[in-house]
Amino acid sequence: MRNEINRKEFLEKSIALTVSAMLTPFISKSGELFQVDKKIKIGLIGCGSVSGMYLPHLSKSKFVEIVSVCDIIPERASKAAEKFNVPNHYTHIDQLLAGAPFELMVNLTNMQEHGRLNKQALLARKHIWSEKPMANTYQEGKELLDLAKKQGVRIWGAPAVVNSPQFTYMAKAIQQGKIGQCRQPMHTMVIWAQHGLHFFMKRVGEVYRIWVCTTLPHLLDC
Numbered sequence: 001m002r003n004e005i006n007r008k009e010f011l012e013k014s015i016a017l018t019v020s021a022m023l024t025p026f027i028s029k030s031g032e033l034f035q036v037d038k039k040i041k042i043g044l045i046g047c048g049s050v051s052g053m054y055l056p057h058l059s060k061s062k063f064v065e066i067v068s069v070c071d072i073i074p075e076r077a078s079k080a081a082e083k084f085n086v087p088n089h090y091t092h093i094d095q096l097l098a099g100a101p102f103e104l105m106v107n108l109t110n111m112q113e114h115g116r117l118n119k120q121a122l123l124a125r126k127h128i129w130s131e132k133p134m135a136n137t138y139q140e141g142k143e144l145l146d147l148a149k150k151q152g153v154r155i156w157g158a159p160a161v162v163n164s165p166q167f168t169y170m171a172k173a174i175q176q177g178k179i180g181q182c183r184q185p186m187h188t189m190v191i192w193a194q195h196g197l198h199f200f201m202k203r204v205g206e207v208y209r210i211w212v213c214t215t216l217p218h219l220l221d222c
Helices: 007-027 051-058 074-083 093-098 111-123 138-151 165-175 198-204 207-214
Strands: 040-045 064-070 088-090 104-107 127-130 155-157
Touching: 040 051, 040 093, 051 064, 051 074, 064 074, 064 093, 074 088, 088 093, 093 111, 104 111, 111 127, 111 138, 138 155
Parallel strands: 040 064, 040 104, 064 088, 104 127, 127 155
Antiparallel strands: none
16 A cells, blocks of 8 residues: 655645635535535636646535636636636636625735735625735734624635645654754745745845745644
8 A cells, every 4th residue: 555645646635625624614604505505606816826726626516616717817817717617707806806796715816916805805795715825914914804804704824735744744743742842943945936936035135034924834833
């Protein structure tokens, strides 16, 4: 029996778990959605590489109806809509929010846009599932949470990477004291500018900011 799992398999399993986690608060709330046999209507914004991990699973879920996709690059939106049989596609969040009605916005856009787009969706009283980070500063994140409470909706940040066997092993080792008392964790990662992370460098001018925004949220779960 093969016990090891490769990176591709891990990513596929992780996103499946992420989608399940994303749907749980909706399908478990007093069993309402089960009782009325209602699907959660989703509007997905950001049809780039990350959407390739979400759309295949969401489109197959019996609890979900993807009503719209949105991307500032028209070809991405139209191709995603065609591939996954989504009836509506837009090129701007204003069009998405004013278009076909939906309940949950899945935000898979570039990280620097998350806070702004999430706020706009909350103001439109949409629930939000946002890829990390859901905001670019602590203050912005706090404002989003406060706004969600005020609007009577919910906002989640995607917890995919912490489900990995590597993070599970590290967390367990630390909690059990197998490596002694942990006083100062250190981490090394490689950044590719074409992935959109270079905007942090332009804004702050230091590698530390990139590390905090992309990696620290995962490490804290250990």
